[in-house]
Amino acid sequence: MITYIFLQQYWWFLISLLGGLLVFLLFVQGGNALIFLAGKSEQERELIINSTGRKWELTFTTLVTFGGAFFASFPLFYSTSFGGAYWVWMLILVTFVFQAVSYEFQGKVGNLLGRNTFRVFLTLNGCLAPLLIGTAVGTFFTGSQFVVDKAAVGNIAAPVISRWANGWHGLEAVAEPFNVGFGMMVMALSITLGALYLINNIDNDKLASELRRSLLVSFVGFLLMLVFVLFKLLTMDGFAVDANGIIVMEKYKYLHNFLQMPVVLAMLLVGAVLLVVGVALTAWRKNFKRGIWLAAPGTVMAVMAIFMIAGYNNTAYYPSINDLQSSLTLANSCSSEFTLRTMSIVSLIIPFVVAYIAYFWRQMDRKSLTTEELNTSDKY
Amino acid sequence: MVETALVDWSRLQFAMTAGYHWLFVPLTLGLAVIMAVMETIYVVKGDEFWKQTAKFWMKLFGINFAVGIATGIILEFEFGTNFSNYSWFVGDIFGAPLAIEGILAFFMEATFFAVMFFGWEKVSKRTHLVATWLTGIGAAISAIWILVANSWMQHPVGMEFNPDTVRHEMVDFWALVLNPVAISKFFHSVFSGWMTGSIFAIGISCWYLIKKREVRFALASIRVAAIVGIVGTFAVMLSGDSSAVHVAEYQPMKLAAAEGLENGGQRAPFSIVPGVEVPGVLSVLATHDINGYVPGINNLLNGYTTPQGEVVPSAEEKIERGRLAIEAFGDYRKLSGSDPAAAAEARKVLDENVEYFGYGYIDSKQELVPPVWLVYWAFRVMIGLGGALLLLMCVVLWAEYKKSLASMTWLQWAALLSIPLVYVAGQAGWIVAEVGRQPWVIEGLLPVKAAVSSVSVAAVQTTFFIFVAIFTLFLAIELRILINAIKKGPEIENY
């Protein structure tokens, strides 16, 4: 029996899945963060850019679809967060806008700003996008300052439903160490993934050894941030929803969520193990290049677990610390049953989409990228 | 209070982003077809010349595509950032096509774009051809869904207002998808993209002819482009014609503004320019019947009765009923916990007047009239250029058929100089569609001023100027890179 509650949970599952895929695909950003750090010569930089450049649209599209899916399934989040945490989202968008044109522009005659400027844009997006997205996701646990009042629609002079309760419009999130830690964790993770991906995708020994160094550094950074974030997460008070839909603070809420949903805990642990094994094998075995294919499912699973902790088990996933009862839960922010049902039917096409992406990904990447290929065929 | 300045800047920001986006999208839609046709000829004939011809246009396509994506992502998120109230009030309906667009179309474009550009040596000839077509088809599918969304704003269907959740909720998905407005708009926009791609390709090819370079390439490109363009223009005209009928039916104020029609009636005249009118033609255009009744601005404001006896209330009455609906909504919310009987009463009043809910936010009836001169002139520019460009393409194709195009310098110049015109036509079209529906963000349901986010005017101004600067910079760079690539020319030896 497919109930309204089930549909809400299903859509949160899809949001988690898209979130997981998005973080995995941030390897594009992470790779770009390494253009100058790991790429010592022009050839190496070109290799990095052309390697991530064949995948960036997937990341971008996943971001857009993540936004679209959130809009369709939990529109109150879309309106409250985007309209409220205005500056954070605008900053994220601006970095992506620069990234979108930089690949195409950087290598072309007449690009006005010069090749390196566009590569700097790529690097900036590479660092900032994961950092900012991570910081924004951090607020899923620490809360934001907003008020939701649906009855405002009846006020002809000021019919605004969601209002942000401070003038910082989202920038205040950086005042909370957990959020920033979360952002840095995502950034370090994306660089780790970027290095793993490039090692796999490019056939160039010198670059590979640079990348292995970057891999270790970023992974250590990631682990440090992970410990900090997990410690905080498991000890903090969380935003629980009681049987009447009232939001209450609960001690160790997120720890409880893990314990009460062992499958989710298992996803986190298995994900982490896959990630660690992928990195370790790549770092210590010179000929091992497939680390990314362990880290990828690992990342997707772990990120999904984090989203599930935020939304499942009667938890308010987008809490308001300004007005507790304004907090968004799956039930109070979701679309109507009809829309969720319709969109669920549409979602059945997702496996097919994933399948053709995977098929053509393999077709295109059967051979690793080399300088020779760049010299003889089309490139950015 | 929602400040007027906030409403205006939010609108301006969206309009500016959309205007820029529509500089890049139509070329994507049109060139995709042209280069796919060229590659098909290559695969069928096996002639390397066609491969290089297709590849040259693909290169220009790629440069343009990136900027289209960059502007597009901003648009999608601006619904949330700047129109947050809208996003909740109708998100239940509006979010769906956006999500479907991502799942169905964007991934297709993203995947096959990469195969098209980098896959020449990695996949078979046929697979590559399929990838090229799928890139273009992906773009067209994306147009379907975003225009379904836009058309729903022009003519909302398939939903019901739910006062408990305070939003409109979808009750009929297929009504949304098969909205007649969406169908006309889809064909009109996509085929106007074909026109854009064709005029662009013809104009650039003519530049080569003027320079007496790459002559075989230029003439071959012109043949393909002119045929695509002429087919496209006829389709634009047919779909534009049915769009006009829909506008007359669902957005009569837009049509009255587009015609500058103060007082309507039967056998309404079509104004070519102010003062020059052809009697009866507007009635034919709007209703496909010379005796059809077309209301003017004053009729719409003061109320009227059609010859069929249908009584349309005046603006004042609509506003009054809108107020009643909003008031009843407030009562319903207040009472539904405490006094079910009174709440049911309020609900009844709400349901009776909900059709005019949006009018409740309108202060004076003058607000209901969009800027007439802008819509009027934009409409004429669009149609006039449509005719002129069709003529141009026919003459070009005829000249090429007679083998005299290569020597007709004046025609080559005319084609080259037409490139900006096709963009003007497209922008004018969107001005008709979007300025013409003011003050509504959703026709009759929600005025723009009740749709905006509560952010400061200064914040919106800041992002507006940031985006103007970024997009203008990108446009300038794109043009320079395009010009450089065109000067360099296709990589075709011995032609």
Ligand code: HEM
């Ligand atoms: C030649 C006869 C034409 C007619 C009768 C016509 C009719 C219309 C009408 C009635 C609309 C408004 C639709 C609405 O508000 O819902 C419209 C919009 C539009 N037109 Fe045209 N048009 C013509 C030519 C062109 C040409 C040549 C172009 C561009 C190359 C063009 C591009 C557009 C665009 C982009 C829109 C906005 C999208 C839409 O609403 O469909 N049109 N047209």
